[in-house]
Amino acid sequence: MEYNLTNELAVRSTKNVYRDGDKTIKLFVPDYSKANILNEALNQARVEEGTSLNIPKLIEVRKIGDRWALVSEYIEGVTLESLMNNHPEKMDEYMDLFVNIQLEILENTVPLLSTLKDKFRRKLTEASNINDEIRYELLQRLEGQKNHRKLCHGDFNPSNIIIKENGEHYIIDWAHVTQGNASADAARSFLLFSMQGKASLAEQYLRTFAQKSGIDIRNIQRWVPIVAATQMTKGREEEQAFLSRWIDVIEFQ
Amino acid sequence: MVKSAYSSGKPALGVGPGNTPAIIDETADINLAVNSIIHSKTFDNGMICASEQSVIIDEKIYEIVRQEFISRGCYVLNSEEADKLRKTIIINGSINAKIVGQTANTIAKLAEINVPENTKILIGEVESVDLKEEFAHEKLSPVLAMYKAKDFDDAIYKASRLINDGGLGHTSSIFIDTKQKEKIEKFYSSMHTCRVLINTPSSQGGIGDLYNFRLTPSLTLGCGSWGGNSISENVGVKNLLNYKIVAERRENMLWFRAPEKVYIKKGCLPVALEELKNVMNKKRVFIVTDTFLFENGYTKQVTNKLDEMGIAHTTFSNVEPDPSLATATAGAEQMNNFKPDCIIAIGGGSAMDAAKIMWVLYEHPEVDFLDMAMRFMDIRKRVYTFPKMGEKAYFIAVPTSSGTGSEVTPFAVITDQRTGTKYPLADYELMPNMAIVDANMMMNAPKGLTAASGIDAVSHDLEAIASMMATDYTDGLAIKSLKTIFEYLPRAYEKGAEDEIAREKMADAATMAGMAFANAFLGISHSLAHKLGAYHHIAHGIANALVIDEVLRFNSSPAPTKMGTFPQYEYPNTLRKYAEVAENLGLGGNDDNEKLENLIKAIDELKEKIGIKKTIRDYGVSEEDFLKTLDQMSEDAFDDQCTGTNPRYPLISELKDIYLKAYYGGES
Numbered sequence: 001m002e003y004n005l006t007n008e009l010a011v012r013s014t015k016n017v018y019r020d021g022d023k024t025i026k027l028f029v030p031d032y033s034k035a036n037i038l039n040e041a042l043n044q045a046r047v048e049e050g051t052s053l054n055i056p057k058l059i060e061v062r063k064i065g066d067r068w069a070l071v072s073e074y075i076e077g078v079t080l081e082s083l084m085n086n087h088p089e090k091m092d093e094y095m096d097l098f099v100n101i102q103l104e105i106l107e108n109t110v111p112l113l114s115t116l117k118d119k120f121r122r123k124l125t126e127a128s129n130i131n132d133e134i135r136y137e138l139l140q141r142l143e144g145q146k147n148h149r150k151l152c153h154g155d156f157n158p159s160n161i162i163i164k165e166n167g168e169h170y171i172i173d174w175a176h177v178t179q180g181n182a183s184a185d186a187a188r189s190f191l192l193f194s195m196q197g198k199a200s201l202a203e204q205y206l207r208t209f210a211q212k213s214g215i216d217i218r219n220i221q222r223w224v225p226i227v228a229a230t231q232m233t234k235g236r237e238e239e240q241a242f243l244s245r246w247i248d249v250i251e252f253q
Numbered sequence: 254m255v256k257s258a259y260s261s262g263k264p265a266l267g268v269g270p271g272n273t274p275a276i277i278d279e280t281a282d283i284n285l286a287v288n289s290i291i292h293s294k295t296f297d298n299g300m301i302c303a304s305e306q307s308v309i310i311d312e313k314i315y316e317i318v319r320q321e322f323i324s325r326g327c328y329v330l331n332s333e334e335a336d337k338l339r340k341t342i343i344i345n346g347s348i349n350a351k352i353v354g355q356t357a358n359t360i361a362k363l364a365e366i367n368v369p370e371n372t373k374i375l376i377g378e379v380e381s382v383d384l385k386e387e388f389a390h391e392k393l394s395p396v397l398a399m400y401k402a403k404d405f406d407d408a409i410y411k412a413s414r415l416i417n418d419g420g421l422g423h424t425s426s427i428f429i430d431t432k433q434k435e436k437i438e439k440f441y442s443s444m445h446t447c448r449v450l451i452n453t454p455s456s457q458g459g460i461g462d463l464y465n466f467r468l469t470p471s472l473t474l475g476c477g478s479w480g481g482n483s484i485s486e487n488v489g490v491k492n493l494l495n496y497k498i499v500a501e502r503r504e505n506m507l508w509f510r511a512p513e514k515v516y517i518k519k520g521c522l523p524v525a526l527e528e529l530k531n532v533m534n535k536k537r538v539f540i541v542t543d544t545f546l547f548e549n550g551y552t553k554q555v556t557n558k559l560d561e562m563g564i565a566h567t568t569f570s571n572v573e574p575d576p577s578l579a580t581a582t583a584g585a586e587q588m589n590n591f592k593p594d595c596i597i598a599i600g601g602g603s604a605m606d607a608a609k610i611m612w613v614l615y616e617h618p619e620v621d622f623l624d625m626a627m628r629f630m631d632i633r634k635r636v637y638t639f640p641k642m643g644e645k646a647y648f649i650a651v652p653t654s655s656g657t658g659s660e661v662t663p664f665a666v667i668t669d670q671r672t673g674t675k676y677p678l679a680d681y682e683l684m685p686n687m688a689i690v691d692a693n694m695m696m697n698a699p700k701g702l703t704a705a706s707g708i709d710a711v712s713h714d715l716e717a718i719a720s721m722m723a724t725d726y727t728d729g730l731a732i733k734s735l736k737t738i739f740e741y742l743p744r745a746y747e748k749g750a751e752d753e754i755a756r757e758k759m760a761d762a763a764t765m766a767g768m769a770f771a772n773a774f775l776g777i778s779h780s781l782a783h784k785l786g787a788y789h790h791i792a793h794g795i796a797n798a799l800v801i802d803e804v805l806r807f808n809s810s811p812a813p814t815k816m817g818t819f820p821q822y823e824y825p826n827t828l829r830k831y832a833e834v835a836e837n838l839g840l841g842g843n844d845d846n847e848k849l850e851n852l853i854k855a856i857d858e859l860k861e862k863i864g865i866k867k868t869i870r871d872y873g874v875s876e877e878d879f880l881k882t883l884d885q886m887s888e889d890a891f892d893d894q895c896t897g898t899n900p901r902y903p904l905i906s907e908l909k910d911i912y913l914k915a916y917y918g919g920e921s
Binding site for chain 1: 254255256259260261270344345346347348349353384393689790901
């Protein structure tokens with residue numbers, strides 16, 4: 001069938017996102033890696049089939065003209081991010097919900113996904129904008145982390161949670177999903193808040209997550225420089241100064 | 254790096270981070286304390302992991318210490334400067350790499366604080382010991398947290414928290430007058446650190462040798478299991494060496510121990526007792542016996558003599574068969590009131606065992622029963638040191654049956670009446686000081702008792718001979734004892750008091766058997782018999798008689814499933830030992846196997862002569878009850894203290910098989 005691509009929801013450097021009735025169409029730019037696109041589709045399918053989490057169902061992967069497209073369910077609702085922005089007085093309640101959803105995801109295992117440590121190791125090794133000394137420190141720190149197999153969303157932030165009118169929540173955007181350490185996923189969320197300049201929200205998130213998960217804050221903090229370094233490999237100019245300060249730390253023994 | 258080394262799959266010697274707190278006690282030499290800390294913190298600009306991260310000062314001397322730091326060139330930050338420094342030194346819980354090992358001045362510049370160029374240490378006056386406080390972290394730089402403690406306990410609390418925050422197992426430090434022994438002990442007991450330094454700059458002190466002679470010189474400091482490390486010492490070449498130990502097979506020392514006095518011959522009792530007055534000058538005697546013996550006047554022979562000598566005495570006559578802890582406790586209580594300087598046990602195994610326990614409880618009310626009952630592989634190498642006995646009372650045992658041997662053994666069995674658990678105690682401290690073996694005390698023993706105790710002595714001899722700890726000394730006693738028993742037990746059984754010679758021979762044979770197994774110990778016949786008694790109330794001697802044939806066959810195997818473990822036991826040769834017994838008994842046989850079978854036949858004939866039935870079933874144990882308890886009995890028998898010296902190490906299934914054969918008779 002032909003999709004109606006007139007209702008554009010978002011524009012990113014790599015893709016345009018459209019809504020057509022009850023479907024979302026992610027249309028990637030022409031030269032975008034098809035391996036990445038197929039991998040994203042495969043990841044999403046694995047989570048969809050391997051868990052009972054509320055996520056949009058993947059409908060098809062196809063070419064539209066010379067561009068690849070992922071078509072999935074459209075979830076009608078508002079993002080948790082906009083709820084947080086519009087009702088700051090309810091922030092504690094939203095933060096609780098946010099962390100609860102993350103813990104709900106982390107309870108799952110999806111064995112065929114790639115592992116977080118493998119992915120991070122690759123990113124650190126490939127990172128061209130990190131000096132060798134820091135790279136060595138961070139790789140050592142990464143190797144010292146335990147091998148866990150929890151389902152990690154990888155980009156868990158309030159804009160990826162959609163609350164339907166009936167209160168049900170859906171988790172979207174599974175492009176970065178891996179299996180790995182809860183602390184690493186939490187460190188990523190902490191970093192995402194921090195990079196938006198929301199330092200106090202980041203702190204609140206960290207405390208809430210540590211308290212609800214029973215994980216020592218230090219274990220999460222130990223991942224922060226690693227996660228920051230993998231973020232740097234994305235090469236976003238405006239983030240480099242901020243991130244490079246976060247990764248230049250040492251763990252002395 | 255340490256964690257990745259540990260997970261690399263190769264053995265790693267890892268060490269951990271420190272967060273050394275230094276307490277300055279009110280009794281400290283302040284000059285020495287402050288300058289030691291400065292000396293330590295400025296060494297390599299605070300790079301040594303043992304260096305002080307915080308100083309905790311008793312509030313009584315806080316101001317003086319603070320002034321001393323300032324006058325020696327340290328800079329105490331105001332609160333605005335402290336905030337700036339917090340943001341500089343720690344990023345998301347980790348140390349900022351840019352400050353590590355830098356001078357105070359360089360770090361101050363990074364934090365946009367102006368300090369004199371030659372500032373030695375930047376000091377933050379802080380209160381929280383929680384990790385939210387950046388100053389509470391390890392800082393690897395000349396930056397120091399300074400806390401004010403309300404008192405010594407508060408200082409210890411703060412130091413412990415700081416160590417938990419990030420320096421578990423590493424180093425703690427205190428400045429104090431060394432005369433304050435109590436405080437110092439409290440300090441080192443409270444600190445979960447593998448190095449505790451006193452009046453020492455902790456960098457130079459922790460890395461060893463310079464300021465003390467106890468720590469190995471090293472820059473690699475282990476934090477033990479507190480810090481998740483495999484070592485707790487200062488790592489040196491020693492940790493990288495392979496130590497080769499050449500160990501030659503050696504035989505363990507054995508011994509032969511018996512009461513210092515064993516008096517024998519029919520009618521010796523009153524003569525032996527004279528020593529109580531003439532030699533030992535005893536004043537108060539406590540007699541332990543059972544109701545039957547008491548009511549039938551057995552104790553009279555002792556008390557009359559004591560009265561004659563003018564020695565005060567009292568009698569505890571409530572010992573029941575399988576004596577309970579409650580009985581022993583009651584007896585010990587009476588002893589505490591009476592305060593005897595001599596205890597005389599009159600009776601069979603129960604009275605003598607109960608008296609031994611009362612003796613322990615009387616002399617050492619502080620001991621824990623479970624400690625004494627702790628099992629061991631070798632009585633000479635046991636973990637628990639039995640309390641010294643005999644300081645309050647001299648212990649005399651007078652047997653009234655020929656079998657148990659308890660008058661010359663270091664053993665006593667007591668039952669906890671609440672749980673039914675039997676505690677076999679074994680230690681040479683439990684050995685009586687004197688045994689009086691007077692056949693007059695045994696003349697009127699009933700037939701059943703003569704049979705059961707006589708066959709018990711046979712099992713003592715056979716097990717002592719087969720035991721891996723047997724020696725020529727114990728073998729001599731056991732073989733002579735067996736010869737006597739085979740000859741005289743049927744007579745003693747048949748004729749009782751009429752045959753005084755048989756009675757006396759049996760009395761001596763039983764005591765000799767006791768000496769043999771007091772030193773060579775027993776084997777699985779007793780393991781099996783103990784549980785048969787516990788589960789099915791079969792008399793101890795009879796229970797041994799029922800299993801002994803099969804045990805002999807079992808132990809004789811030249812290729813056992815598992816052989817017993819003891820250096821003296823070189824290869825499975827128990828068949829030969831049984832054959833020697835047969836030879837000594839003159840039983841004939843062309844080879845060792847025949848001799849064994851002849852021995853078993855002789856034992857069977859002996860049992861028959863003294864009216865012992867053939868199988869467990871014959872003693873009225875129903876098949877259903879037997880099979881229901883069989884697995885548990887087999888497991889418990891395996892676990893019995895007697896199993897350890899058996900020459901063949903049994904499988905539980907093999908014990909079960911012996912039980913089955915003993916139940917149904919022969920090859921089941």
